[in-house]
Amino acid sequence: MLLIRAIVRPEKKDEVLAELSSAGFNAATMVDVVGRGKQKGIRIGGMVYDEIPKTLILMVIPDDAKETVITMILSIAKTGTGGTFGDGKIFVSPVDEVYTISKGTAGL
Amino acid sequence: MKEIMAVVRMKKTGATKKALVAAGVAGFTAVKVMGRGNLVTDPKAIEACKEKLLSMGMDEFSESWDTEKMVTSFLDGSRFFPRRLFTILVHDDDVPRVIEAIVTANKTEYGIGDGTIFVLPVSDAVRVRTGEAGEAAIW
Known part of the structure; x- marks a missing residue:
């Protein structure tokens, strides 16, 4: 199983989550975060804004669903035709074990 | 070294903390998140x-x-509903014990929406105070 951490624009989160849900990936956790990227934030006039609000979406998915989920997030979270700075990132990490508390057993 | 991520009900935060102390794990990080499970x-x-x-x-x-x-x-x-995300760093041998503690503390009679536990591998950890790394940095 894989943990997908996707950092997306807050205005795109509803669209991303709705699309993932209709594709059968309903379970998700989201956190409001602030961060900056390679561009060192945004400079407007003399002011540098390096705590830009984003939404972090956490999802644990089976190994074979990786491609589907990632292409889906990439296509929806992109803004403009070729993408824009600040559209976000996706990190994928391995998950050893998953337990569902209400069932008390291992598995998603 | 493993990282245990547990998404639990807001109401069960206190019970989870108590269960973790009883299981011998004192350190954790908790974040307020929004979550939903399988349909x-x-x-x-x-x-x-x-x-x-x-x-x-x-x-x-x-x-x-x-x-x-x-x-x-x-x-x-x-x-989406408000949930509490616990992040706990533990030694490999302690994983089953901690999971058992979290499951017993969080189980309700509803049968749905009690949360999920994820176990992730961690490559390294460093204690800021002493600079010691690896297993010694956990507790």
Whole structure:
């Protein structure tokens, strides 16, 4: 199983989550975060804004669903035709074990 | 070295903390998050709760289909609800013990929405105070 951490624009989160849900990936956790990227934030006039609000979406998915989920997030979270700075990132990490508390057993 | 991520009900934060101390794990990080789980495919599982909520929600001002739609979306897992995300760093041998403690503390009679536990591998950890790394940095 894989943990997908996707950092997306807050205005795109509803669209991303709705699309993932209709594709059968309903379970998700989201956190409001602030961060900056390679561009060192945004400079407007003399002011540098390096705590830009984003939404972090956490999802644990089976190994074979990786491609589907990632292409889906990439296509929806992109803004403009070729993408824009600040559209976000996706990190994928391995998950050893998953337990569902209400069932008390291992598995998603 | 493993990282245990547990998404639990807000109401169960205190119980989880107590269970962790009882299991011998004192350190953790907790974040307020929004979460939802798998969609409920079996309508029988939410029937009792749905009836209870519908009897509370109906009044002369609201449409019945509207109320029912809202109540169903509350119960079938399509809405996000506030949850608490615990992040605990443990030694490999302690993983089953900690999971057991979290599961017993968080189980409810509802059978749905009690949360999930993920176990992730961690490559390294460093204690800022002393600079020691690896297993020694956990506790």
